Amino acid sequence: MDYDVIFIGSGHAAWHGAQTLARSGKKVALVEENKVAGTCTNFGCNAKILLDGPAEMIHHLHHYHGIGINDTPNIIWPELMAYKHQVIDPLSGVLAHKLSVDGIGIINGHAKFLNNEKIIVADQVYQAEKFVIATGQRPAKLPISGSEFMKDSTDFLDLPDMPKSILFVGAGYIAMEFASIAYAAGSDVTLIEYGDHALSGFDEIYSQKVVDDMTERGIHFTFKQAVSSVSLLENGQYQVNTAQGETYHVDYVMDTTGRVPNIEELALDDINVLYDKQGILVNDHLQTSVDNIYASGDVISKTIPRLTPTATFESNYIASVLLGNQEPINYPVVPTVAFTLPRVAQIGVTIDEAAKDDNLQVHEIPYGRVMRFQTLNDVHAAIKIVVNKNQQLVGAALIGDFAPEVVNALVPVINQQYTSSDITSQIYAFPTASGIILPMIANYLA
Numbered sequence: 026m027d028y029d030v031i032f033i034g035s036g037h038a039a040w041h042g043a044q045t046l047a048r049s050g051k052k053v054a055l056v057e058e059n060k061v062a063g064t065c066t067n068f069g070c071n072a073k074i075l076l077d078g079p080a081e082m083i084h085h086l087h088h089y090h091g092i093g094i095n096d097t098p099n100i101i102w103p104e105l106m107a108y109k110h111q112v113i114d115p116l117s118g119v120l121a122h123k124l125s126v127d128g129i130g131i132i133n134g135h136a137k138f139l140n141n142e143k144i145i146v147a148d149q150v151y152q153a154e155k156f157v158i159a160t161g162q163r164p165a166k167l168p169i170s171g172s173e174f175m176k177d178s179t180d181f182l183d184l185p186d187m188p189k190s191i192l193f194v195g196a197g198y199i200a201m202e203f204a205s206i207a208y209a210a211g212s213d214v215t216l217i218e219y220g221d222h223a224l225s226g227f228d229e230i231y232s233q234k235v236v237d238d239m240t241e242r243g244i245h246f247t248f249k250q251a252v253s254s255v256s257l258l259e260n261g262q263y264q265v266n267t268a269q270g271e272t273y274h275v276d277y278v279m280d281t282t283g284r285v286p287n288i289e290e291l292a293l294d295d296i297n298v299l300y301d302k303q304g305i306l307v308n309d310h311l312q313t314s315v316d317n318i319y320a321s322g323d324v325i326s327k328t329i330p331r332l333t334p335t336a337t338f339e340s341n342y343i344a345s346v347l348l349g350n351q352e353p354i355n356y357p358v359v360p361t362v363a364f365t366l367p368r369v370a371q372i373g374v375t376i377d378e379a380a381k382d383d384n385l386q387v388h389e390i391p392y393g394r395v396m397r398f399q400t401l402n403d404v405h406a407a408i409k410i411v412v413n414k415n416q417q418l419v420g421a422a423l424i425g426d427f428a429p430e431v432v433n434a435l436v437p438v439i440n441q442q443y444t445s446s447d448i449t450s451q452i453y454a455f456p457t458a459s460g461i462i463l464p465m466i467a468n469y470l471a
């Protein structure tokens with residue numbers, strides 16, 4: 026055997042587990058056809074949140090318009106993009122170096138299975154006792170005329186200049202986050218969504234508040250419209266048509282209609298690894314239909330959110346299984362955040378689910394209104410909490426600039442089933458958003 030374990034892919038679903046295994050004495054390799062470290066590091070979360078930084082600052086400043094601030098700065102996009110390259114571009118090489126220090130082999134190229142113990146990469150065959158498929162997802166491509174004119178998230182995160190106008194097809198995570206950035210950077214932004222609301226999966230009322238806020242600032246939304254074709258006009262603009270008969274003329278069109286698993290080019294059918302449209306099928310040990318092959322991260326067919334922390338958790342779990350752990354995977358509660366302006370977040374039981382269950386109660390705490398002096402005047406900041414019959418916190422929906430930090434503060438409250446005194450017996454820094462919300466939540470707990 027060349028290796029004990031080969032991971033196909035080098036994103037978060039792969040490298041965390043690879044490091045644990047290598048440090049435990051296993052001979053490990055990662056295969057990567059693009060940049061080492063995967064989507065989040067190179068083409069996703071990190072670049073996104075860096076480019077969002079100035080937009081977030083401007084958003085905060087708007088809360089003080091007319092009460093101490095009379096102007097807001099402009100974003101100089103080419104400078105910001107140069108800074109993004111300076112910060113993000115080296116990360117892949119830094120990780121590759123760290124992995125090599127741990128003795129992990131990095132095989133460059135596209136992997137394909139020959140049988141359940143062998144893969145081929147760039148004409149070279151590699152053998153391993155176990156494989157972990159961690160190939161992630163790629164942007165979906167709408168099957169419409171003119172789809173070749175549509176750009177994806179990777180293109181946007183590399184834009185040398187901000188186009189004068191951008192149209193996003195879809196109003197999910199990526200469209201809503203990038204729309205906030207593009208608008209702040211001076212673009213005229215339109216979103217066309219074929220559902221009847223944005224940010225599905227988040228509390229509908231809070232999602233609508235984000236849409237209202239963005240609309241108020243000048244971003245255009247159209248719902249219940251499906252984009253049916255895109256064509257290039259003589260003036261260099263694009264014409265976007267919807268099946269419902271609307272027409273838009275813009276400088277840049279983004280296909281933000283979702284992501285699809287990277288499963289087609291692995292020869293999975295030849296070795297009987299089962300999958301469906303959502304990804305690779307796994308059991309509760311993240312093992313595929315072939316005993317020595319596991320799957321990790323976004324490429325799994327799963328209901329758990331496809332996020333960096335869940336990919337990391339799965340990668341670490343697989344490492345533990347390969348080192349002897351026999352327990353099935355047990356996911357803790359997963360917080361999710363849409364980095365829109367304002368932010369929204371969700372954790373645990375949703376408000377919709379709670380409404381259908383007599384054992385659950387929902388309480389809303391509009392803390393931004395009363396605590397504006399310590400929430401950067403974010404008067405709309407609020408949280409809805411879901412409490413069970415035993416008066417334990419089981420879920421929450423959040424809106425507001427501090428939602429990402431506050432939702433993290435709720436993770437132990439839910440996972441460790443905190444009582445009221447578990448919270449009130451602690452001392453929190455003041456004035457801070459989590460420091461005021463936790464004691465407020467304690468009022469509803471046993």
Ligand SMILES: Cc1cc2nc3c(=O)[nH]c(=O)nc-3n(C[C@H](O)[C@H](O)[C@H](O)COP(=O)(O)OP(=O)(O)OC[C@H]3O[C@@H](n4cnc5c(N)ncnc54)[C@H](O)[C@@H]3O)c2cc1C
Pocket residue numbers: 033034035036037038039056057058059060062063064065066068069070073134135136137159160161162178199287290291321322323324331332333334336364
């Ligand atoms: C624009 C954007 C923003 C995001 N923002 C957030 C965020 O704020 N927070 C968050 O938690 N999540 C975010 N995500 C999601 C997050 O990036 C993913 O959940 C995470 O990267 C999944 O990790 P992974 O290792 O499963 O897949 P990936 O990171 O996609 O890694 C898979 C790797 O496999 C390689 N590969 C595929 N096929 C082969 C093959 N046959 N041979 C060799 N290599 C192969 C690919 O090149 C890729 O590098 C964002 C995603 C995008 C696109």
Ligand SMILES: NC(=O)c1ccc[n+]([C@@H]2O[C@H](COP(=O)([O-])OP(=O)(O)OC[C@H]3O[C@@H](n4cnc5c(N)ncnc54)[C@H](O)[C@@H]3O)[C@@H](O)[C@H]2O)c1
Pocket residue numbers: 167194195196197198199200202217218219220223224225250251252281282283284330331332361362363364
């Ligand atoms: N903050 C984060 O954690 C974060 C950020 C970005 C991406 N992600 C990950 O990436 C994934 C993909 O994000 P995404 O925004 O591409 O997908 P998404 O599934 O969140 O949203 C896609 C949207 O496009 C709409 N749509 C589909 N076809 C359409 C059509 N023909 N016309 C109009 N609208 C159409 C859908 O109704 C949906 O609202 C997320 O599910 C998440 O796992 C996470």
